Amino acid sequence: xxxxxxxxxxxxxxxxxxxxxxxxxxxxxxxxxxxxxxxxxxxxxxxxxxxxxxxxxxxxxxxxxxxxxxxxxxxxxxxxxxxxxxxxxxxxxxxxxxx
Amino acid sequence: xxxxxxxxxxxxxxxxxxxxxxxxxxxxxxxxxxxxxxxxxxxxxxxxxxxxxxxxxxxxxxxxxxxxxxxxxxxxxxxxxxxxxxxxxxxxxxxxxxxxxxxxxxxxxxxxxxxxxxxxxxxxxxxxxxxxxxxxxxxxxxxxxxxxxxxxxxxxxxxxxxxxxxxxxxxxxxxxxxxxxxxxxxxxxxxxxxxxxxxxxxxxxxxxxxxxxxxxxxxxxxxxxxxxxxxxxxxxxxxxxxxxxxxxxxx
Numbered sequence: 537x538x539x540x541x542x543x544x545x546x547x548x549x550x551x552x553x554x555x556x557x558x559x560x561x562x563x564x565x566x567x568x569x570x571x572x573x574x575x576x577x578x579x580x581x582x583x584x585x586x587x588x589x590x591x592x593x594x595x596x597x598x599x600x601x602x603x604x605x606x607x608x609x610x611x612x613x614x615x616x617x618x619x620x621x622x623x624x625x626x627x628x629x630x631x632x633x634x635x
Numbered sequence: 636x637x638x639x640x641x642x643x644x645x646x647x648x649x650x651x652x653x654x655x656x657x658x659x660x661x662x663x664x665x666x667x668x669x670x671x672x673x674x675x676x677x678x679x680x681x682x683x684x685x686x687x688x689x690x691x692x693x694x695x696x697x698x699x700x701x702x703x704x705x706x707x708x709x710x711x712x713x714x715x716x717x718x719x720x721x722x723x724x725x726x727x728x729x730x731x732x733x734x735x736x737x738x739x740x741x742x743x744x745x746x747x748x749x750x751x752x753x754x755x756x757x758x759x760x761x762x763x764x765x766x767x768x769x770x771x772x773x774x775x776x777x778x779x780x781x782x783x784x785x786x787x788x789x790x791x792x793x794x795x796x797x798x799x800x801x802x803x804x805x806x807x808x809x810x811x812x813x814x815x816x817x818x819x820x821x822x823x824x825x826x827x828x829x830x831x832x833x834x835x836x837x838x839x840x841x842x843x844x845x846x847x848x849x850x851x852x853x854x855x856x857x858x859x860x861x862x863x864x865x866x867x868x869x870x871x872x873x874x875x876x877x878x879x880x881x882x883x884x885x886x
Contacts (some may be wrong), residue, residue, distance in 0.1 A: 565862030566880075570803060571850035577878070579858075579865065593879035599638060609641040609683055 574612075586610075644684035649673035653701065659753050660701070662708035665805035670728060672706040672715055674699040677728040690728045707754035707762065714754050714762055714781060719744050721781045734781040741784050742775045755799075758806045758831045763799070771796040771814070790835045791827060807831060807849050812842055828855075828872055838872040 568580045578598075579587045585601040599610055650671055653660055660672045671678040675692045704717045713724045714734075721734040721743045736744050742752050747766035755763040757776070764775040764784065775784040789811065791797060796814040811827040823842035829835045838844075843860035850856070855868045857875070865878040 563863075566858055566865060567862060569846055569848055569856055569858045569865060571848040571854070571856055575850050575852050577848075577850065577856055577865075577867075582862070589878055595880060608643050609685065610638045611641055613637045613639055 642682070642685040645687075646684065647671055647673070647678045647687050647689075649676070649678070659705040662706050662713070662756075663804035664708055664710045666710045668708070668710065668727065670706055670708050670713060672704055674701055674704075677706070677713070677715065677724075679728045681727075692722070692731055703751040705751065705754040707756050709756045709760060711760070712780070716743055716751055716754055716764075718751060719746070723780055736781075737783045742773075743781070743784075747773050747775075755801060758801065758808060765799060768798045772798050774799055789829055797827075802846055802848060808847075810838075810847055836871055836873075838868075840866060840868075840872065840875050 564584055565582045566579050567582050569577060571577050576588055579589070579595075581587055581601075583601055585597055586599040587595045587597055590596045598612075650657060650661075650673075652673065657671075662670045667681065667683050669680040669684055671687075677690050677692075678687045679690065680687045699717055704715065707714045711725070713728055715722045715724075715731070721736070722731040723734050724731045734743075739745075742764040746752065747764065748770050750767055752764035752766060752775070755765060757763055762777045762781050764777070766773040774787055774789070776787050777784050789799075789809070791811060791813070795811075797811040798814070800810050800812065801808070802810070807830065809829045811829070812823045813825040813827065815821055815824040821843070826838040826840065826842035826844060827835055828838055828847075838855075838857075840857055841859070844857045845860045845862065846858040848856050853869065853871075855872055856878070857866045857868075859865070865880070866875040867878055868875045
């Protein structure tokens with residue numbers, strides 16, 4: 537997955553303005569985060585997939601990156617009665633895949 | 636929680652022609668609509684990008700230069716600026732009306748910093764016209780559908796040169812990245828948040844944040860500029876704690 541365009545734009549500004557560019561992370565980057573109306577935080581981790589932080593500092597992988605890379609949309613079944621949550625996350629994945 | 640697949644999303648071919656500048660031409664709404672502007676055509680999707688329809692402008696009074704265009708949308712209306720002309724649609728892009736400008740100082744007519752403005756929808760539905768983020772950004776707001784404009788400072792310190800950003804298709808706040816003095820230290824020196832209630836507060840966090848999002852229980856999450864760490868705040872951004880990612884197996 538490519539780096540989020542907005543982050544990319546700010547990187548370009550930072551570098552062209554003479555600021556120190558961000559260090560290359562030693563582990564996969566988190567490309568995007570979104571808090572949904574069900575109260576949960578979701579994170580897309582480059583080359584890994586979609587994660588949700590769980591109790592005790594653990595992270596649960598919800599979708600593998602291989603399943604997201606083809607531009608497929610997914611609905612969290614537990615949030616089906618919340619159209620806002622469903623559509624937000626769907627568009628979020630679309631954004632990540634069409635970029 | 637389990638997941639079901641809905642379909643395969645794609646983007647119109649024209650999306651690829653826009654390169655990295657597509658943020659000005661792409662808009663998404665809280666209810667799942669997506670719009671893409673390219674030249675005299677607005678592509679629209681009501682299913683998050685699985686299928687797209689095309690709607691051409693019946694008349695665009697000047698040659699459409701994609702680099703002098705921008706699109707903003709919410710679930711009530713769409714706006715397109717093309718050169719020095721502003722258009723509005725209230726039926727998902729099927730029909731468009733030109734918005735007459737009330738004064739010659741309109742940012743639509745004058746441009747901002749030598750370029751047609753970028754358009755954004757503020758969380759309260761106000762239409763924003765924004766200047767280039769590569770220079771000290773100016774921001775104008777219209778509460779009457781783009782006819783009258785007022786330059787705003789949003790209550791920021793008088794000397795603060797800022798970059799205004801919103802995040803996600805249903806933003807709950809505007810964020811202001813405050814630039815450092817030229818040639819003095821890091822690019823940004825502070826970060827402010829202005830919520831829908833109008834309150835402005837300084838975030839007590841490193842301003843190099845690439846994304847910020849707020850949950851219904853009031854927690855604010857910030858993703859670092861380098862994608863390495865997430866922090867969360869439960870007191871409006873005054874104190875922050877890292878969200879552990881140690882439980883992911885990294886290869």
